[in-house]
Amino acid sequence: MGQTITVTVNGTAHTAEVEQRTLLVHFLREALNLTGTHIGCDTSTCGCCTVHLDGETVLSCSLLAVQADGHAVRTVEGLEQNGELHPIQKAFHENHGLQCGFCTPGMMMSALGVIEQHPDASDDEIREALEGNLCRGTGYQNLGAGVRSAAVEMARN
Amino acid sequence: MIPSTLEYTKATSLDEALAAVKAGARPLAGGMSLMPMMRLRLAAPGAVVDLGGVPELVGICEDGDEIAVGAMTTHRSVANDPLIREHCHVVAQAAAGVGSMTIRNRGTIGGSLAHADPHGDLPAAILAAGGAVIVRGSGGERRIDVGDLITSYLTTSLAEDELITQVRLPKGAGQSAYAKFHRRAIDWSIIGVGVSIGADGVRAAATGVGDHPTRLTGFESVLNAGGSLEDAIAKAGEGLSPLGDLDGSTEYKLHLVGVLAAQAHAEASSR
Known part of the structure; x- marks a missing residue:
């Protein structure tokens, strides 16, 4: 089933329709083209897909995109500011x-x-x-x- | 991989969650076990109901001689809670060691019990403490001792339409500890042992020794009859036959049960 979600990613609100089974990591990489968040395993073991959800670290491979609806996500792309490395x-x-x-x-x-x-x-x-x-x-x-x-x-x- | 097609709803009250579960939705707690299973298609629920928006399922408070812990309380909150650390240390210690920080941020105490992994730390720690759960379903509310909750691999005595709403931890389990052995920091325990020294004597329980968390009755009975720790350790694996696998043989795992029971007992005694 599809659902329209709004997720604030690195300070910018993104509204998109996603399948409810879409993982947050796939939403970031494929819908928003934020490919800095990597997929390293299929077993919640490697931590490559770690992002922040409302300031806490989460595995974006173990969360549905719809679970981030209305929340703030920060990815590695949000670290650099105005050309200055974090x-x-x-x-x-x-x-x-x-x-x-x-x-x-x-x-x-x-x-x-x-x-x-x-x-x-x-x-x-x-x-x-x-x-x-x-x-x-x-x-x-x-x-x-x-x-x-x-x-x-x-x-x- | 991508999970199978599913219908997702987010419950905002316990009644909504119970109605969804009754209609056949799989409850989604922190998702630290269910989501990987869905990704690998080991689980393919047609519908899931997210319990993350049910406020009455979160929180820790004192209630008489027990601590009431909402089922959706995260491992991180349990590990850091001053009440649990003081009065039911074994559970705080086990929660602090589950997976990684990122997993503890999402994983929940109720989810761990309902998932019933045979290598889970929380079930054995809560069993050692003498805890129970409160569950609710269409038949009303009931209380189940943790020892009667997990019946086999990934299997509980919960009815299809029941949800764990609360975990009840006794306050008399302050002198307690959890010890486990695993290869890498975030691996499941090969064996884990919780020991609690309370007014009613010593209680000990292990994970990884069979299809459900198990009381170490040999260890307990020697100590509760005034026997020596050495004799108790020798009897720690009595009646157990953990399966030999890539993590170790049956004999090796039984050896670990004794070693970890001794470690947990020493730490509990020093508290």
């Missing part, structure tokens, strides 16, 4: 917090899920926040360093 993007760049980049959007959204609420999060808390995000390349050390450095930078601003 501190988490800068920090991943500077700390070599990515290799192939496939997990990176989900990794950054999960990281922001903790450091925006707790800028002084401990290393353990940061690692815990990234538990649900798999990376085959970095070995995770540089990722943790990147998140820590972004938290410091964000607290300064």
